[in-house]
Amino acid sequence: MEEAAYLPLVLILTPAVAGCLAPLIGKVSEKGRDAFSVLMETLTLLIAVYAAYVCFSGVAGGVGIWDFALDRLSALIALRVTILGFAATLYSIHYISEEPHLNRYYACLHFFVAGMLGMVLTQNVAFMYVFLEIMTVASCVLVAHRTYKEAAEAGYKYIVLCTIGALFVLLGVALTYQHFGTLSLVAVEKLAAADGVVPMFIALSIIFGFGLKAGMVPLHAWLPDAHAEAPSSISCLLSGAMIHTAAYAMAKVLFSLFAAEAFGMIGLLLVSFGVLSMIVGTMLALVQTDMKRLLAYSSVDQMGFILLGFGLGSVLGAIGAAYHILSHCLGKGLLFLSAGAVIKATGTRNFRELGGLSSKMPVTAVVSMIAALSLSGVPPFSGFISEFLICKAAFEAGHPILVLIMLIVSVTTLAYLLRFLHATFFGEPNGRSETAKEAPASMLVPMVILAALCILFGIFPTPVIEFVRVACATLLGGA
Amino acid sequence: MLVAYLRRLGVRIEVETMSTVTSVVVTGIFLGATLAVLLPFVRFEVATFFAVFMLGIYVALLKRDVIKVILGILLSANALYPALALLELPFSIYLVFDVTEILVTLVMLWVALLIKERYGALDGWKANLLRW
Numbered sequence: 330m331e332e333a334a335y336l337p338l339v340l341i342l343t344p345a346v347a348g349c350l351a352p353l354i355g356k357v358s359e360k361g362r363d364a365f366s367v368l369m370e371t372l373t374l375l376i377a378v379y380a381a382y383v384c385f386s387g388v389a390g391g392v393g394i395w396d397f398a399l400d401r402l403s404a405l406i407a408l409r410v411t412i413l414g415f416a417a418t419l420y421s422i423h424y425i426s427e428e429p430h431l432n433r434y435y436a437c438l439h440f441f442v443a444g445m446l447g448m449v450l451t452q453n454v455a456f457m458y459v460f461l462e463i464m465t466v467a468s469c470v471l472v473a474h475r476t477y478k479e480a481a482e483a484g485y486k487y488i489v490l491c492t493i494g495a496l497f498v499l500l501g502v503a504l505t506y507q508h509f510g511t512l513s514l515v516a517v518e519k520l521a522a523a524d525g526v527v528p529m530f531i532a533l534s535i536i537f538g539f540g541l542k543a544g545m546v547p548l549h550a551w552l553p554d555a556h557a558e559a560p561s562s563i564s565c566l567l568s569g570a571m572i573h574t575a576a577y578a579m580a581k582v583l584f585s586l587f588a589a590e591a592f593g594m595i596g597l598l599l600v601s602f603g604v605l606s607m608i609v610g611t612m613l614a615l616v617q618t619d620m621k622r623l624l625a626y627s628s629v630d631q632m633g634f635i636l637l638g639f640g641l642g643s644v645l646g647a648i649g650a651a652y653h654i655l656s657h658c659l660g661k662g663l664l665f666l667s668a669g670a671v672i673k674a675t676g677t678r679n680f681r682e683l684g685g686l687s688s689k690m691p692v693t694a695v696v697s698m699i700a701a702l703s704l705s706g707v708p709p710f711s712g713f714i715s716e717f718l719i720c721k722a723a724f725e726a727g728h729p730i731l732v733l734i735m736l737i738v739s740v741t742t743l744a745y746l747l748r749f750l751h752a753t754f755f756g757e758p759n760g761r762s763e764t765a766k767e768a769p770a771s772m773l774v775p776m777v778i779l780a781a782l783c784i785l786f787g788i789f790p791t792p793v794i795e796f797v798r799v800a801c802a803t804l805l806g807g808a
Numbered sequence: 809m810l811v812a813y814l815r816r817l818g819v820r821i822e823v824e825t826m827s828t829v830t831s832v833v834v835t836g837i838f839l840g841a842t843l844a845v846l847l848p849f850v851r852f853e854v855a856t857f858f859a860v861f862m863l864g865i866y867v868a869l870l871k872r873d874v875i876k877v878i879l880g881i882l883l884s885a886n887a888l889y890p891a892l893a894l895l896e897l898p899f900s901i902y903l904v905f906d907v908t909e910i911l912v913t914l915v916m917l918w919v920a921l922l923i924k925e926r927y928g929a930l931d932g933w934k935a936n937l938l939r940w
Contacts, residue, residue: 455904458905459905459908463911469915470915470918473922476926477926478926478935479937481923481925481926482937482938485922485932485935489868489877489916492881493868495912496864496865499885500861502892503888503892503895506897507895558938
């Protein structure tokens with residue numbers, strides 16, 4: 330297993346090397362750069378699959394070297410990042426082929442994936458801050474990639490707010506080192522109580538810093554703009570991978586620093602922010618007519634489920650949150666990719682101007698429906714399993730009111746997603762829809778793969794649940 | 809050099825306005841930071857740096873000129889570095905932090921120039937096409 334210790338580093342370095350080489354290859358051959366990018370993301374995905382296999386075949390405690398480690402939970406989160414990284418890169422080949430500055434686009438795309446993997450796989454809070462900044466810088470360039478007025482505004486809001494968030498994480502890093510004497514989350518001795526000024530400041534800095542990146546209400550102002558104005562392949566990564574990576578990092582740091590006894594107040598904060606995110610996100614999604622903004626607000630409300638799952642402080646809640654990270658990543662990533670295909674075919678983001686696209690784009694319509702049902706928690710899709718687990722955890726923790734809120738939010742999610750899909754794919758075709766054509770194979774293949782995974786993880790949830798159970802229990806340390 | 813460059817871009821006069829909500833939020837933040845330094849029961853070792861850090865956040869939230877917003881963020885970052893230096897972290901960590909900060913600053917300047925190019929001014933509040 331000695332070679333396996335290098336897996337986390339290899340996993341981070343593969344997309345990072347791709348990010349360095351892609352623009353150089355692009356200067357010689359654009360097709361070569363595209364092929365190289367897909368190849369490297371496929372390689373990263375295969376390494377992540379192998380890493381998950383290594384963890385699954387007995388290394389529950391994790392493998393790693395130099396403050397980079399791979400346990401079952403981080404393997405699952407890394408796997409999800411690489412699945413979306415691969416899907417977004419393959420999708421980009423046709424989707425963005427006619428736009429300028431593609432060398433910059435592919436370089437930043439690979440660094441973005443590398444930053445996310447670094448965040449997931451490091452056990453050191455200082456490195457976590459560095460990877461957070463790498464992720465922010467790369468994704469900001471991608472958000473403002475198209476450089477028109479709205480993209481510039483979205484990029485500006487994004488970089489300013491996320492850098493402020495990252496600075497709060499850095500403040501948390503400084504306070505953590507001052508209080509615990511180490512930056513390693515493995516070596517740290519958990520606090521039995523979060524009383525006193527410094528532990529509370531650490532917890533608040535971490536929640537504020539990572540919460541801003543995760544799009545937690547009321548720190549979500551950047552999210553709808555950035556998700557809507559970024560190219561759809563990037564929206565897919567922002568919404569499907571990045572915000573969850575931040576939520577996972579927040580949970581990992583908090584669970585590593587504070588023991589079960591100290592988690593009460595922090596858990597209450599997370600649950601409160603989770604409920605607020607669910608309610609505000611759903612209400613704002615209901616009134617949108619821009620499909621990408623609707624999906625962005627939907628991400629805010631789904632983030633509420635994840636925060637709530639982690640905030641409950643139980644193993645079942647953490648498993649539910651981890652599973653929801655996976656199912657939301659697949660569902661929302663898929664919806665952003667299909668929204669991109671619709672926008673490319675019709676030239677509008679306003680779904681009120683569309684209709685009857687199901688006959689013109691049947692595959693896109695079917696996969697969008699699968700994603701919408703999964704996100705709304707309808708069986709047998711993966712979203713049902715994760716929302717059920719979180720509801721069960723809330724019920725077991727004695728909070729039936731939270732279960733009620735989650736059920737209402739799930740029904741409302743189904744309502745606004747069906748409204749969007751009905752307006753887009755059903756009814757009478759109008760002017761814009763009549764000339765639309767189905768997306769090419771390079772865009773459809775990643776969508777079909779994600780749709781298949783939504784169904785697969787819904788029908789066979791047990792292996793994944795068993796896979797993360799030990800890791801969640803270890804992370805919570807009996808919480 | 810920065811001032812000369814800004815003058816060349818035509819940045820001379822700036823009118824600062826802000827909403828009541830922003831005023832209340834930033835005043836609250838600033839008071840919180842001041843209390844962290846002054847009151848014995850909330851004072852901690854890096855509290856002074858924390859106050860400067862919050863002042864930077866205050867500037868970043870208050871100012872509408874994008875360059876000043878960036879300077880506010882840098883002020884916050886620079887407040888944290890002495891605090892980190894006091895903690896005697898490994899040298900490599902400082903190096904990595906510095907490189908990261910330079911990278912972030914460069915991207916922030918790129919976006920600032922994009923705002924100037926698209927909106928004709930460095931006024932961040934003019935970039936308000938996206939709402940709700």
